Amino acid sequence: MDTKFDFGDTDTTNLVYIRRVATSTLPHEIREQIPEMEAMYAVHDADGERLALVRDRSLAFVLARQNELTPVSVH
Incomplete structure (x- = not known):
């Protein structure tokens, strides 16, 4: 269990993270555009830099893949 494992050279340059964001935590200018x-x-x-905000989870994954990025979900 304590044996180290060599994962090789992992390339994270095209990895993006998808996470749910409460609109109440977004800037006022954005909340005005999406009141509902x-x-x-x-x-x-x-x-950790935010690249995009989208309406639903599946759209976030599609957007990432269309831009040749590998999306992973963050809870």
């Missing part, structure tokens, strides 16, 4: 929504999905790069 309680949550959106954000696409983040490996450094």
Whole structure:
């Protein structure tokens, strides 16, 4: 169990993270544009920078793949 495993050279340059975001935590300017929504999905790069906000989870995954990125879900 304590044996180290060599995963090789892992390339995370095209990895993005998809997570649910409560609209109440977004800036006022964004909340004004989406008053009826309680949550959106954000696409983040490996450094945590938000790349996009979309209406639903499946759209976030589609957007990532269309841009040749590998999406993973974050809880």
